[in-house]
Amino acid sequence: MNNTAVVTTETNPHHQPPPVPAASVPAASAVAAPAMTDVFGKPALLRDEDANLYDALFSRVVAAARPRDPFEWMLLKDYADLAWEIFRLRRAKAGFVNTMHKNALVEVLKKLALEPRPALLFHKNQEAKAAILEQLALHGLDEGVVTAEAVVACCDELALLDAMIKSAEQRRNAMLREIDYHRGGLATRLRDAPDVVDAESEDAPVADGAEAQPARLSANRR
Amino acid sequence: MTSPDRIAANRGNAARSTGPRTAAGKRKVATNALRHGLRASIDADPETSGVVARIAAVLAGPDASPHLRALIRPIAEAQADMLRIRSTRTKLIDLGAAANAGEGETDPIVSSLATLVRLDRYERSAMRRRQVALRELRKSYTRLSK
Numbered sequence: 001m002n003n004t005a006v007v008t009t010e011t012n013p014h015h016q017p018p019p020v021p022a023a024s025v026p027a028a029s030a031v032a033a034p035a036m037t038d039v040f041g042k043p044a045l046l047r048d049e050d051a052n053l054y055d056a057l058f059s060r061v062v063a064a065a066r067p068r069d070p071f072e073w074m075l076l077k078d079y080a081d082l083a084w085e086i087f088r089l090r091r092a093k094a095g096f097v098n099t100m101h102k103n104a105l106v107e108v109l110k111k112l113a114l115e116p117r118p119a120l121l122f123h124k125n126q127e128a129k130a131a132i133l134e135q136l137a138l139h140g141l142d143e144g145v146v147t148a149e150a151v152v153a154c155c156d157e158l159a160l161l162d163a164m165i166k167s168a169e170q171r172r173n174a175m176l177r178e179i180d181y182h183r184g185g186l187a188t189r190l191r192d193a194p195d196v197v198d199a200e201s202e203d204a205p206v207a208d209g210a211e212a213q214p215a216r217l218s219a220n221r222r
Numbered sequence: 223m224t225s226p227d228r229i230a231a232n233r234g235n236a237a238r239s240t241g242p243r244t245a246a247g248k249r250k251v252a253t254n255a256l257r258h259g260l261r262a263s264i265d266a267d268p269e270t271s272g273v274v275a276r277i278a279a280v281l282a283g284p285d286a287s288p289h290l291r292a293l294i295r296p297i298a299e300a301q302a303d304m305l306r307i308r309s310t311r312t313k314l315i316d317l318g319a320a321a322n323a324g325e326g327e328t329d330p331i332v333s334s335l336a337t338l339v340r341l342d343r344y345e346r347s348a349m350r351r352r353q354v355a356l357r358e359l360r361k362s363y364t365r366l367s368k
């Protein structure tokens with residue numbers, strides 16, 4: 001192979017695109033998606049995560065970036081994996097707070113010297129919920145105080161989850177810089193892609209039995 | 223300071239107990255120090271070494287020179303490590319979910335947070351190795367292209 005040949009891609013106002021070995025940069029058609037996904041194997045998904053949603057995310061990333069060589073495919077795969085990891089952690093955080101909500105309501109009612117048993121019906125019975133909210137309103141409080149109590153009860157775990165989300169975001173941003181460095185201008189187009197998929201995944205159907213974890217993805221898995 | 227008597231006693235004890243002697247015993251203790259295997263040599267893991275070979279082959283292309291292959295190998299190794307860590311993470315969370323099945327209240331991610339934070343550290347380390355290797359590759363081509 002010719003080691004000295006270089007390919008420079010789009011121009012970047014901030015820096016020159018890095019040289020890339022020409023022989024390792026096949027034409028776009030030569031780097032087909034199925035071939036690359038075979039190389040990286042199946043995506044690392046949880047058993048209750050929907051592989052179709054991951055594919056939708058990766059497809060959008062690929063559509064936005066139009067990778068032109070295997071290095072770009074590799075970086076984009078990481079970008080999609082990290083974006084997915086961020087969604088997963090955010091959902092875990094929201095699901096965890098929701099799970100703690102019931103316990104927190106009991107604690108709030110106890111603190112206000114109210115009968116805690118109706119808390120068990122809060123999410124099941126609209127009348128019970130209205131009665132509890134009425135009681136809270138008498139003390140100048142609303143449902144937000146229950147969420148606050150839940151957050152306080154699990155703040156150590158939330159701090160760790162936040163740290164992991166931040167770490168994943170930093171790595172995703174580092175990936176954008178790496179992609180930017182590899183090919184000027186590409187990362188700018190990518191920055192909007194995951195948000196679109198995030199919005200779509202919020203609307204995704206939730207499988208039966210997923211009620212306990214309302215913020216998780218659906219249960220279908222390829 | 224250790225006394226001569228103590229040293230003699232230690233040597234005597236060591237001579238009497240030098241670990242397992244049978245093949246089965248040696249096999250059993252071979253993984254005593256293994257905690258998760260994520261830092262094990264890639265060559266020791268046939269599955270991961272296969273992934274490394276596939277990634278390296280795709281990145282280098284069919285006609286790559288030995289020089290290019292040598293530069294690309296650490297990129298592929300770091301990438302395979304990252305894939306291995308991600309797979310480990312999901313297996314760990316799935317295991318937590320299976321172990322907590324029926325309890326309903328504990329999120330498997332939350333119940334595995336301490337371990338997940340450690341895995342995060344490994345992934346960052348692998349990503350840094352790949353970044354360094356990618357820059358080495360680019361530097362090499364910059365030098366060659368001048």
